[in-house]
Amino acid sequence: MFECKGNVETKYADLANSRVHQVFCHLSESIQEANELCSRLGQSNVKHWIDNFLNHVGESNYLPLSNDILIHVQSRKVSDIRNFTEMVLDALKDTESIVLKTFQTTIASTVQWNENPIPQIMNRLWGCEAKCMFCYEPCKNTDSDHITLGFPHQCIQHRPMGIRGFAWAGTDKFIVDFCNYSISTEKTYKWHENDEKEVWKYYKDYKKLYPDWDILPSSDVSKYWMWVVCKYQQEFADLYGFKLPDIPVHWWNITKEKAIESISSTSQT
Ligand SMILES: [Zn+2]
Ligand SMILES: [Zn+2]
Structure with a gap:
């Protein structure tokens, strides 16, 4: 500026x-x-x-x-x-x-704002604060009122659900599945609210609980998050007290450069 x-x-x-x-x-x-x-x-x-x-x-x-x-x-x-x-x-x-x-001749140290514009700019840039219920990826919308305007919450990409703290029931292994893939399958997850009993729900039925969300089903998942899981699996396991994940073999071939490259191409879509 x-x-x-x-x-x-x-x-x-x-x-x-x-x-x-x-x-x-x-x-x-x-x-x-x-x-x-x-x-x-x-x-x-x-x-x-x-x-x-x-x-x-x-x-x-x-x-x-x-x-x-x-x-x-x-x-x-x-x-x-x-x-x-x-x-x-x-x-x-x-x-x-x-x-x-x-x-x-005004510079950053001499400018006098009527009202500091930084919080307003940050609010605008940050936009919607909703996060995907399965992976915690933030909603991509920059307008925090987008729901009332008729646009559902959506993410630019999703990430392996273990990153948000999901583990397989029974084995306690960190889940490497991406939610945008799981919602196109017959897979289920355990869900409960407050003191209610845990029940199994289908990922594909997520809209029954979260009608304001739109998760586009895709098997084309983020290389960046695959690389993150490979690189930091131990840290995530320690953080949540999980067992190490079963990482698909081909994930190990993703280099740091390829991971970063995938972020740039995702942010341009
Ligand atoms: Zn997600
Ligand atoms: Zn949103």
């Missing part, structure tokens, strides 16, 4: 320029409008000019101006409204340059 590359303006100055330009264009229009109205209505009094000017400025929210700040101009004797208008327009150009300069 405040990085300066060569003679190019910072992003902050660039954004400020367009906003400042809009505000000053509107002021310039309002000044000319005030002049035209005065000459059309035969008004030669500066008070009328100010009223006309403020009315036009108030038609938009660019700049909140009130009568108070022009109070000492109202009592001025102005003999020629047209001349007065030209003087104000000239002064406006200089003022715009001064305002622009302020933004052009």
Whole structure:
């Protein structure tokens, strides 16, 4: 935002320029409008000019101006409204340059925000906080209101369910299956809520419990997470108190480079 590359303006100055330009264009229009109205209505009094000017400025929210700040101009004797208008327009150009300069020289340590924008930006970037019920992968939607807008929770990819803390009943081995694969099979999982008795449920019926979710069935699963499981199986087993997983043989052929490459291609889909 405040990085300066060569003679190019910072992003902050660039954004400020367009906003400042809009505000000053509107002021310039309002000044000319005030002049035209005065000459059309035969008004030669500066008070009328100010009223006309403020009315036009108030038609938009660019700049909140009130009568108070022009109070000492109202009592001025102005003999020629047209001349007065030209003087104000000239002064406006200089003022715009001064305002622009302020933004052009602002840096990260001198900027003054009305309200710190970082939390808002982070909220926007983070988006929906929902996580897949099977693998805990975060929802991909950047709009936290996407459900009310009619879009279900979805993930860019899913991951082996052991990473979220699922183990096979009976053997206590870390589960390497991906949930987006399991929902296309007849496999079941044990489920219970609060004090209810545990029951077996089909992965494929997940929508009965989680109607707001959409898990796209796929056997094309993430190479990155395969590599993570191979590399950190012991750490995951220690973390959850599981036994080591039965890792499919071909997962061991995935190199770190291939794993990272797979993330880039996934994030571009
Ligand atoms: Zn998942
Ligand atoms: Zn979501």
